Amino acid sequence: MKNFYESRHVKYLFILPLALILLSLFFIPQIPRGVDLKGGILLTIQTDKGVDATALQGALAKYSKNVNVREFSNPSGNGVEIEVENPEKLDLAEQELSAAFAIRDRLDKEDVAAASTNSTAPSAANAELVTQSKKILSLLGSNAVASQDDGRKALNTAQDEFSKAKQDLRNNLIAEVGKVAQVKSASFQEVGSSLSKFFVSKTQEIVVTSFVLVAIVILIVFWPGFGNLTKPISYVPSAAVLFGAAADLIITMGVMGALGIPLSLATIATLLMLIGFSIDTDVMLTMRVIKRKGEGTPEQRTFEAFKTGSLMNLTTIGAYGVLYLTSFFLQAPIYAQIGIVALIGGAVDFIATWGVNAVAIMWYAKKKNIE
Numbered sequence: 001m002k003n004f005y006e007s008r009h010v011k012y013l014f015i016l017p018l019a020l021i022l023l024s025l026f027f028i029p030q031i032p033r034g035v036d037l038k039g040g041i042l043l044t045i046q047t048d049k050g051v052d053a054t055a056l057q058g059a060l061a062k063y064s065k066n067v068n069v070r071e072f073s074n075p076s077g078n079g080v081e082i083e084v085e086n087p088e089k090l091d092l093a094e095q096e097l098s099a100a101f102a103i104r105d106r107l108d109k110e111d112v113a114a115a116s117t118n119s120t121a122p123s124a125a126n127a128e129l130v131t132q133s134k135k136i137l138s139l140l141g142s143n144a145v146a147s148q149d150d151g152r153k154a155l156n157t158a159q160d161e162f163s164k165a166k167q168d169l170r171n172n173l174i175a176e177v178g179k180v181a182q183v184k185s186a187s188f189q190e191v192g193s194s195l196s197k198f199f200v201s202k203t204q205e206i207v208v209t210s211f212v213l214v215a216i217v218i219l220i221v222f223w224p225g226f227g228n229l230t231k232p233i234s235y236v237p238s239a240a241v242l243f244g245a246a247a248d249l250i251i252t253m254g255v256m257g258a259l260g261i262p263l264s265l266a267t268i269a270t271l272l273m274l275i276g277f278s279i280d281t282d283v284m285l286t287m288r289v290i291k292r293k294g295e296g297t298p299e300q301r302t303f304e305a306f307k308t309g310s311l312m313n314l315t316t317i318g319a320y321g322v323l324y325l326t327s328f329f330l331q332a333p334i335y336a337q338i339g340i341v342a343l344i345g346g347a348v349d350f351i352a353t354w355g356v357n358a359v360a361i362m363w364y365a366k367k368k369n370i371e
Helices: 010-030 051-060 089-115 124-138 151-180 191-221 236-260 265-291 300-331 334-367
Strands: 041-049 067-074 077-084 187-189
Touching: 010 236, 010 334, 041 151, 051 067, 051 077, 051 151, 077 151, 089 124, 089 151, 124 151, 151 187, 191 236, 191 265, 236 265, 236 334, 265 300, 265 334, 300 334
Parallel strands: none
Antiparallel strands: 041 077, 041 187, 067 077
8 A cells, every 4th residue: 555644635634534523513412312311211122023113102102201212123023112201200209209318318317316315306307308208299199198207107108109100100101012012022221310410420520531631641651851851841742642532532422413323321431432442543653653763754654553553443343343233133232332333433533543643743743853
């Protein structure tokens, strides 16, 4: 293969990655959230016959304002994935239940303090817990009667009714699906709204923290003055490495939005893995071009890094391609999500690294006369 980095048109390699980044900014807001990030129920149905997705969605609409039905087919048969957002009353009841647990913790502390002082004064937290439990029962539309004088018993009643309401929802969903489709097997995945909010906040923290830590390490590694504080810091190599990771993340998420691939805990883990893979490729490139002086011109060193990096990309794409195909036989949607996102990320990393990062690092080496 001819060394295209020696061409005077090499600067045009920037165009495709930058265009994809701009296009991805339009599609990223359209990424659907998986059940584990928005809360709700994911019902996976396996059938021997096709399913009328429109009729199924209409039948389930009375149980939730947001129902999403996706058909799939694999060697073992047909099926549908049904995402049902939690009914508003269940979300509100869950939030009030969390508040009730906090009141119960306060009641436990008051009881310990009262026991140590032999106090017989009525507990304010107990009365508050009774009121809170009644509020939960009211939200659920339950006819159960909560204890009037024992907050813990009242809370137990509210918990039982909340669990019963969730079980009734699952039973109703299965019953409605059975009217429209022949159910061979069914599985549930359920996440509450409180837990999903926790997942979202922690995910944001992890992504930001990972980028900050990577930036610090890369800046130190490629600082020309490392070990010699008299030399100024050069930000170009570090910026190029971080740009590659950011570009991988942005473009991959843009493709997810365009294809309707949901953002879930599985795909987030894959995106974080892609950041690490991108950093690995970019560090290899930068070390080859900047650190290995005397092994040819910057263009030649860049091309040698390209050949090694291309093999890395192809290996990743091949491995996750196998995972993606295998997921159809295993009927494992999580593996399918991991596989397809990793496939996209591997292709995106190839475009971003060798279209932008390689050109930027090569330009930096030539400017600094690193031969």
